[in-house]
Amino acid sequence: MTGGSFLRDRVFPVASILLVIMVAWYLAAYWMNAPFQRDFDRRAGETRTAVEFLALTMSQPKPTMPAPHQVAENLWKNTLTVKPWSKRSLVYHSWITLSATLLGFAMGTALGVVIAIGIVHIPALDRSFLPWIIASQTIPILAIAPMIIVLLSAIGVTGLLPKALISTYLSFFPVAVGMVKGLRSPDVLHLDLMRTYSANKLQTLWKLRIPASVPFFFASMKVAIAASLIGAIVGELPTGAVAGIGSKLLAGSYYSQTIDIFAALIAGSVVAILLVSLVDGLGRLVNARMGARQP
């Protein structure tokens, strides 16, 4: 961005897009709730003014499309007016999901790094394993996540770990692929220099390859943590789960509580944004400390 200010190039456009989304949401709420309200009024034999009618479409208990303020009210009620550790609190449910996400993310990142180091150093692994890791991601693992949870609970593995395993599976892939790229990113001259120092493989790895891969590492971690959260949420979908954002979604869909569903979705989105920004900020910090050029 040459020229233009931050305010003009970022804040105004983003704010106006968000405004458009908000207006569209209200219009959709009116348009989608109106048929039900009209039907309801006709049966009750009531005639209403346009303003009354509009207000009613925005305050149905089980709307087809909840209006933003209804969702905000639900969020407010379920986060700030109840104790954070009570079962009704979205903070509690978010925490359950977050803990599974973080555990799975940690395991997935570790696994991904180990696989990447193996692939870079062992040609046989590179040839035989890499194509299968890529193929493994074309399998819609999320689709069988609930089954894996049920199976693991059948052999006595319950609680946090099964969900975390789904997250692990989803998050190891971006890290492994990104790290293979990162560990191979030092150019031949640098590798040759290490050879002239008669550095062994371990020293080359530690002093050249790993520092060179740091930007790749953070870029792939950003993808991995978002995937990890999705894994944890879907892992909570089977009926066995009693807590977490996924179970709130499922309960909401059983009782057609659209407001609850949207509130849970927003809670999940807040967690996602927090996690991604955290990794992003950490990445910028580390890159700056290591003397990377800022784009």
Next chain:
Amino acid sequence: MSLFRPNWQALAALLATLLSLTALPYTAGMSAQFSLAVAVLLAAGAIVSMLRLAAGLEALVLLVASFGAASMLIAGLAGATGTASAGYFASLVAAWLLGWRLVTVLSGDGSRTGQTAGIVAITVPALFGIWVLILWECIVRGAGVPFVLLPPPSAIGLRIGNSLPILAADFRQTVLKAVLFGYVVGSLTGFLVAILADRFRFFANGLLPVGNMVSALPMIGIAPVMVIWFGFDWQSKAAVVIVMTFFPMLVNTLAGLAASSDMERDLMRTYGAGHWQVLMKLRLHAAMPFIFNALKINSTLALIGAIVAEFFGTPIVGMGFRISTEVGRMNLDMVWAEIALAAVVGSLFYGALALLERTVTFWHPSYRR
């Protein structure tokens, strides 16, 4: 120059073979002689492969020894599920080590030259896949893992063969209706919105951060809402897929349209090209790698979206429906058959996109030899 050229895989295989001799016969279904024959084959393979041979001959010896032993080990399980001794697993490990040695020989030193590179590039991953199946089959049946926990691949294969009509119906419902429609509409709208937004700098500036943020959100969560809105049939699943595929396409296309360099754009300006001409002749081409990236991401997302959305309510057909009901009935072989179908569909989808990408973006540096 000695005749022997030892390597750790073959030595370990030899050791494992010797260990396996302490627990003959391998299974209740194998006679001691038959077990011994397997051990002899493995030992001979290990020793001969360590001789100074041509690489081709060494690969042949390893191929015969490892797969011969593996097929004999599988045959030995007939009617003797769950009776495998420690010796059985030791010889399985030996066969697997020889298989690994085979892969190592075929991979060479990692340099990708020579005329056989193309064949090796396919054979090596295929060998790896076959070995995963062999180990799965032998361990599950040898150790007698309960069928409800993990069925052996042979049972899954049998189930696939027996229930082709059901699988075909599920495929039609989930893939041909929901996934394909949602994928095409979602990707196309994302692309068109990106093209329009790109015309007006203001929109592009606003959409890119918002789109980036939305792509990171767990969009799969809208599935229950869509089922409430659009009913149980495939339309609601297609809607989920549309929402899930829209944002990756939007973000990637916007990023791709910014990918052409200033120099190239200046050249177009000196030719007096208008916005649409620059778009059609330069920037869309430069954006192709990004667009294909989005198409690939979307191919997986679309399948996931459609299947997961079926967990929230569906007519009595579809891959997600089948998975959730058959888990409840403990018909795990049917579940795995659906997973295999999903994996094949996903891989073919991805492979077709990769091929198309190669022909469209042949100029890209990553395809240079």
